[in-house]
Amino acid sequence: MPKTDKARRYGEGREALLAAVVHVVADKGLRGLTYRAVAERAGVNNTLIAHHFGSRDALLEAAMQWASERSIQLSDLSATEEVDEDFARALVDMVASDPDLQLFQFEMIFESRRRPELRPAVLKLYNSYIGSLENALMRRGYTSPASLARAIFAALDGLVIQQLTVADPESIYAAVVRVGELLASQPHFEHAEPAGPATRIQS
Numbered sequence: 001m002p003k004t005d006k007a008r009r010y011g012e013g014r015e016a017l018l019a020a021v022v023h024v025v026a027d028k029g030l031r032g033l034t035y036r037a038v039a040e041r042a043g044v045n046n047t048l049i050a051h052h053f054g055s056r057d058a059l060l061e062a063a064m065q066w067a068s069e070r071s072i073q074l075s076d077l078s079a080t081e082e083v084d085e086d087f088a089r090a091l092v093d094m095v096a097s098d099p100d101l102q103l104f105q106f107e108m109i110f111e112s113r114r115r116p117e118l119r120p121a122v123l124k125l126y127n128s129y130i131g132s133l134e135n136a137l138m139r140r141g142y143t144s145p146a147s148l149a150r151a152i153f154a155a156l157d158g159l160v161i162q163q164l165t166v167a168d169p170e171s172i173y174a175a176v177v178r179v180g181e182l183l184a185s186q187p188h189f190e191h192a193e194p195a196g197p198a199t200r201i202q203s
Contacts, residue, residue: 014052016042021063026100030111033060057117060108064121067105068128074098080136083152083180091156092173095163102160129153148186155179 020041025033039046053059074094080087112118130153137145163172
């Protein structure tokens with residue numbers, strides 16, 4: 001079976017299968033995710049999927065983990081020190097170059113409302129993003145950045161949805177830069193987090 005262009009981009013074996021899951025779900029939704037569709041997209045035999053993952057749920061969980069790690073890496077979320085023009089351009093370009101990566105994650109997030117078994121993977125996804133931002137803020141000197149990290153991520157998350165659906169990349173770029181300007185105006189050494197429920201999403 002010939003390899004597709006997108007399969008070649010992500011290599012062979014397990015990684016190619018995970019990339020294929022992302023693209024199939026982005027194209028067809030979770031209801032269109034079958035071993036056959038993934039195998040055709042990756043250019044492999046169906047049996048390879050069961051060999052690597054064992055079940056559809058395990059395949060989805062692994063794909064969620066792979067997608068979140070790839071998004072964080074491509075956007076430099078874990079290494080960023082400033083939400084500045086360079087960060088904004090990297091984020092917008094990342095979404096534009098591989099929109100399926102983001103569409104897959106949003107499909108999983110919304111589907112978890114209907115399928116509780118997906119919720120742990122979604123919790124892990126969001127906590128990985130927010131945790132990366134929280135670590136970046138701590139490196140900048142923020143002493144209690146959990147709620148600030150969540151607020152920043154909520155803004156960026158919403159802007160990514162807009163870029164995928166209703167807004168042009170340059171409008172999103174300008175908005176991300178504005179988020180960075182608002183962040184830069186905040187004091188680096190914050191007071192303690194406001195009292196209330198735990199800031200980390202819990203299952």
